[in-house]
Amino acid sequence: MLRGVSMDVTAGQVVHVAGSNGVGKTTLLRVLAGLLTAEQGGVNWQGRPITTNFDSYAATLAYLGHSDGLKADFSARENLSHQVGLRRPVTSSEIDDALTRAGLEDCRDLPARVLSAGQHRRLAMARVMLTTAPLWILDEPFTNLDHAGIQLLSGVIAGHIDSGGAAVIAAHQPPVIPRHTVNCLNLA
Amino acid sequence: MQTSLTQAMALIYRGDLVLAFRRWEQIAQPVVFFTMVTTLVPLALSPELSELREIAGGVLWIAALLAALLGLEFMYRADHADGTLEQMLLSGQPLAWLVLAKTAAHWTASGLPLVLISPLLAISLGVPSDALCVLMTSLALGTGILSALGAIGAALTLGLRRGSVLLSLLVLPLAMPALIFGARGVDMAIHGEVARGPLLLLGAMFVLSLTLSPLAVSAALRISQE
Amino acid sequence: MNWTWFHKLASPPHFYRLAGRMTPWFGWPAFLLIVVGLYGGLVLAPPDYQQGDAFRIVYVHAPSAWMSMFIYATLAVSAAIGLIWRIKLAHAVAAAAAPIGAWFTCAALATGSIWGKPMWGTWWVWDARLTSELILLFLYLGFIALRASIDDRERADRACAVLAIVGVINLPIIHYSVDWWNTLHQGSTITKLGKPSMTFDMLWPLLTMILGFTLYFGAVLLTRLRGEVIRRERDASWLREELAR
Numbered sequence: 001m002l003r004g005v006s007m008d009v010t011a012g013q014v015v016h017v018a019g020s021n022g023v024g025k026t027t028l029l030r031v032l033a034g035l036l037t038a039e040q041g042g043v044n045w046q047g048r049p050i051t052t053n054f055d056s057y058a059a060t061l062a063y064l065g066h067s068d069g070l071k072a073d074f075s076a077r078e079n080l081s082h083q084v085g086l087r088r089p090v091t092s093s094e095i096d097d098a099l100t101r102a103g104l105e106d107c108r109d110l111p112a113r114v115l116s117a118g119q120h121r122r123l124a125m126a127r128v129m130l131t132t133a134p135l136w137i138l139d140e141p142f143t144n145l146d147h148a149g150i151q152l153l154s155g156v157i158a159g160h161i162d163s164g165g166a167a168v169i170a171a172h173q174p175p176v177i178p179r180h181t182v183n184c185l186n187l188a
Numbered sequence: 189m190q191t192s193l194t195q196a197m198a199l200i201y202r203g204d205l206v207l208a209f210r211r212w213e214q215i216a217q218p219v220v221f222f223t224m225v226t227t228l229v230p231l232a233l234s235p236e237l238s239e240l241r242e243i244a245g246g247v248l249w250i251a252a253l254l255a256a257l258l259g260l261e262f263m264y265r266a267d268h269a270d271g272t273l274e275q276m277l278l279s280g281q282p283l284a285w286l287v288l289a290k291t292a293a294h295w296t297a298s299g300l301p302l303v304l305i306s307p308l309l310a311i312s313l314g315v316p317s318d319a320l321c322v323l324m325t326s327l328a329l330g331t332g333i334l335s336a337l338g339a340i341g342a343a344l345t346l347g348l349r350r351g352s353v354l355l356s357l358l359v360l361p362l363a364m365p366a367l368i369f370g371a372r373g374v375d376m377a378i379h380g381e382v383a384r385g386p387l388l389l390l391g392a393m394f395v396l397s398l399t400l401s402p403l404a405v406s407a408a409l410r411i412s413q414e
Numbered sequence: 415m416n417w418t419w420f421h422k423l424a425s426p427p428h429f430y431r432l433a434g435r436m437t438p439w440f441g442w443p444a445f446l447l448i449v450v451g452l453y454g455g456l457v458l459a460p461p462d463y464q465q466g467d468a469f470r471i472v473y474v475h476a477p478s479a480w481m482s483m484f485i486y487a488t489l490a491v492s493a494a495i496g497l498i499w500r501i502k503l504a505h506a507v508a509a510a511a512a513p514i515g516a517w518f519t520c521a522a523l524a525t526g527s528i529w530g531k532p533m534w535g536t537w538w539v540w541d542a543r544l545t546s547e548l549i550l551l552f553l554y555l556g557f558i559a560l561r562a563s564i565d566d567r568e569r570a571d572r573a574c575a576v577l578a579i580v581g582v583i584n585l586p587i588i589h590y591s592v593d594w595w596n597t598l599h600q601g602s603t604i605t606k607l608g609k610p611s612m613t614f615d616m617l618w619p620l621l622t623m624i625l626g627f628t629l630y631f632g633a634v635l636l637t638r639l640r641g642e643v644i645r646r647e648r649d650a651s652w653l654r655e656e657l658a659r
Contacts, residue, residue, distance in 0.1 A: 035274060035413050059190055059280030067271030073210045074203075082203050083272070086196050086279045088189055340580055344573045348563045357559055358577065361552040362584050365591035372598070393587070404580050407497075411572040 002027055007185055009166050011134070014157065014177050017170040019187035025170035026066070028187065029139050032168060033063045059087065062133040064141055068124035072113035076104055076123050079112055084130045094130060102126040103152065117144040125153055129160075136160060136167040142175065154178060196281045197289035204293035214262055219301045222255035226309040237314030244313040245374035248323065249330065249367055251309075252302050256331050257359065259298035260338035261352045263290075264409070268346050274413055283409065284402040291339050291402065299331030315378055322377035322387065326370040329390045333366045334359070336397040343408035366393055424503045426643050427652040433636040433643075440633035447626030454619030468532045475525035477623040478518050479543065481631060482550055483585075485515030489557070490582035493575035503639075505571035506646060508578060509561060510638035514631060516554040522547050542596035546589050553581045567646065 002024040009015055017025050030036040032043055034050050034057060043050045050057040070079045077095055084090045099105055102122040107115055115123065121144045128136060136157070142150050157167055158178045169175055174182060191199075208215055229247050230240055240247075267273035276286055306327050307320045315323065341359040345351035373386030455473030489508045496504030526544045527537050538544075557574055564570035647653050 033278060035277065037414070055280050055282055058278045061278065063274070063278050065271055065274060067269070069271040069275040071203075071207060071266075071270060071272055073207050078206075082199060083275060085199050086191060086276070086281060088191055089195070340576075344560060344577055345563070351563070354556075354559055354563055357552065358556045361549050361556065361588070362580070364549060365584075365587050368591045368595045372595070400583070404576055408573060408576050411569055411576065414566075414569055414572075 002031075002187070005185075005187065009135070009168060011164050011166050012161055012180075013166050014161055014175070014180055014182045015166075015168045016174050016182045016184045017168060017187060018172075018174065018184055020172075023187045025187060026139055029063075029137050029168065029170050030065075033061060033137050034058065035063075060133055061135040061137055062128045062131045064124055064128050064136075064138045066139060068120050069127065070112045070120065070123055073111055075109045075111055076107050076115070077109060079123060080127055080130060083127050087131050087133075090130060098126040098130050101129070101152075101156075103148070118146055118149055121145055122149060122152070125156060129156055134165050136165060136169075138167060138169045140171055141169060142171060142173075190280060193281055193285055196279070197285055200276075200286055200289040201293045201296075204290060205297060208293070208297035214259075215297050215301060218255040218259040218298055219305055221258055222251050222302050222305065223309060225251040225254065226313065229313070241314035241316075241378060244310060244315045245323075245378060246371045247313065248306060248310060248315075248327070248374065249371040252306065252327050252331060253334065253360075253363060253367060255302055256299055256334045257338065257356055259294070260334075260342050260355060260359065263294055263339055263342040264346055265342075268412070273409065277410060277413060283406040287339065287402040287405045287409070288398070291335050291398075291405075294339070295332050295335040299328070299335055302331055303328045315374075318380075319374065319377035322383045323374050325387060326373045326383075326390055329387075329394045330366050330370045333390075333394050333397045334363055336394075336401040337362045340401055340404045340408060343405045343412060346409075346412040366390060369393070424501045426503065426647050426650070427656065429503055430640055430643050430653075430656065433640050437633050437636045440629050440636065444626050444629035444633055447622050447629060451619045451622035451626050454622060455616075459616045459619055460613075468529065471525050471529045473619055473623050475522060475529060476620060477627045478522035478525060479547060480624055481627050482515055482519040482522050482547065484628070485511050485518060485631065486550065486553065486578075486585070487582065489515060490578040493571075493578040497572055497575040497579075502571070502646065503643075505575065506639055506642040507635070508574065509571070510635055510642050511631075512554060512558050512561070514634055514638070516551065516558065518627075518631075519547055519551045519554060523551065540596070542593045545592050545596070549588055549592070550585070553585075557581070 005028060007015065017028060019025050027036060031038050034043065034054055045057050045060070069083065071082070074082060076099060077092075080095045080098065081090060081092070084095075096105075096108070099108055102125060104119060104122055104126065107119060107123075112120065112123065121141070125141065128138070141153060145153060154175060154177050157169075157175070158180060160167060161177065161180050174184065176182075226247065229243075233239065233243075264273060267276065277283060279286070303324050306323055310320060310323050311317070338355070338359050340362075341355045344358065345354050348354065369386040369389045373383040373390065376383040376386065451473065456470055459470070461467045461469070489511045492504045492511070493508040495501060496508065523544065526541070526547065530539045530541075531537055557577055560577055561570050561574050564573060644653065
């Protein structure tokens with residue numbers, strides 16, 4: 001399916017993976033996240049293949065796939081404390097801050113299944129934000145978001161890059177990240 | 189700073205239990221099934237307690253096994269569908285240990301209720317009360333073995349259509365040794381013999397399955413996400 | 415050590431040609447050995463003093479049972495190789511061997527049943543060996559069913575490999591448990607399908623049959639493997655050239 005793709009990502013970079021439906025954007029992102037193994041070639045992190053110590057590589061990245069990675073029966077707050085808590089100890093004030101920043105302060109204790117698709121996506125973004133991982137791998141993060149949501153997300157990504165992180169984003173439209181230029185990798 | 193492994197395991201164990209109890213119909217299903225199957229036997233065979241007592245060991249074990257099998261379906265299905273499974277793979281924690289925590293949570297929500305209700309059902313089949321302790325111990329170990337082995341089947345058949353039928357085909361042959369020794373142990377206890385041998389063997393199988401199954405399950409989970 | 419010969423073997427085009435050349439070397443000797451073995455067992459060997467002529471079915475039953483277990487072990491080993499070293503051909507071996515093993519298991523069960531009828535009057539008996547063979551059949555069927563249920567071939571290969579490894583670890587446990595269960599409930603009567611003590615006259619046809627069956631397995635496996643290779647390498651250019659020849 002995907003052939004001859006090569007890319008480098010360094011701190012402070014935003015890479016936009018572009019291409020039409022079915023060309024392999026999701027596959028590429030999953031290979032980067034280590035969920036999929038390439039038949040030929042591989043992924044190196046800081047000079048070493050990710051397979052040598054996968055868990056320590058996984059701890060440095062936050063992945064947002066097509067499904068939001070949230071439990072329908074947990075409240076917004078429980079979701080964050082559970083999902084982020086697996087990776088790093090997180091306090092309830094951090095969770096509350098993240099929820100406010102994501103515009104979800106009214107939905108704190110509502111089960112995730114009653115949230116709208118847009119709110120669900122914002123909650124997923126809050127999760128990514130809270131993990132404080134240096135590398136963000138985001139697959140179509142702007143889906144289901146309204147204009148305000150898109151602005152919010154772009155701001156969040158910009159903040160992440162400001163603090164030295166990196167992001168690889170698969171999207172149909174080129175994302176506009178304030179204060180940063182976006183490098184484009186076209187898979188067409 | 190990363191969460192310690194024990195904290196992560198505790199989070200998974202508690203989280204899964206909370207989720208299970210929020211959908212308590214899922215916990216009730218295996219228990220109801222266990223009860224109904226045990227009721228079928230006197231209806232099909234005979235109401236004579238003396239006859240029922242002879243086959244009680246086998247009947248209780250088979251019914252418990254099938255009921256536990258019912259509870260296996262839900263093991264990774266929801267996590268796979270909502271994307272939390274891939275997050276677990278990417279959590280940076282060693283997957284086999286997280287799987288162990290999940291298996292333990294599954295047993296607590298699915299196997300333990302069966303163990304707790306078994307004395308009632310055993311009495312209805314004429315089992316003498318001094319055999320109940322052996323019964324509960326053997327079922328506790330047996331349902332534990334089934335949670336461990338069944339997790340392998342659940343992980344392998346993730347996301348497949350009619351995966352539940354395939355799951356039974358995969359898991360039941362592996363569970364047969366436990367059935368042989370478990371039912372035999374209960375039988376011995378019913379007839380007043382000391383059931384130490386079968387119980388020890390059951391215990392050995394339990395330890396073996398608990399140690400090896402998380403490895404197979406993690407391999408299967410990673411494969412299912414590819 | 416120079417591993418190039420191994421990598422060459424694992425490369426589909428080389429293997430395809432090699433397998434094609436090797437098949438007759440397995441097939442014809444297999445045919446010969448089976449004919450000789452059958453003649454030796456069914457005609458030449460003396461009848462058993464206890465079971466008479468009925469025991470002659472052992473010349474098909476025992477080799478089939480042996481093959482069913484040998485093939486499962488082969489299947490598990492090649493699936494493990496495929497899983498650990500990511501060699502696609504090893505997965506193809508496991509996939510090709512499974513139905514052959516399942517059929518040998520059925521043959522063992524059928525001949526065991528046929529053996530039981532004249533001896534003990536029933537078509538089925540919960541003998542330790544037959545029960546083990548039955549459970550082995552379930553293991554094979556599970557393997558084949560899992561492979562059939564997964565559409566993505568890579569995922570199917572790797573899932574089946576995990577299943578095969580789990581199965582092969584469980585196999586001794588199952589075998590021992592069934593053995594124990596059997597001695598518990600029946601008396602000496604059920605070790606009836608055990609092999610009677612054998613003189614050399616009886617032994618050599620048995621060994622010949624086992625060898626013949628093994629070579630037969632080799633021939634069928636190579637043929638099925640070539641089919642697997644074609645199926646997996648459907649779009650490859652080397653295949654088009656090869657078939658054009």
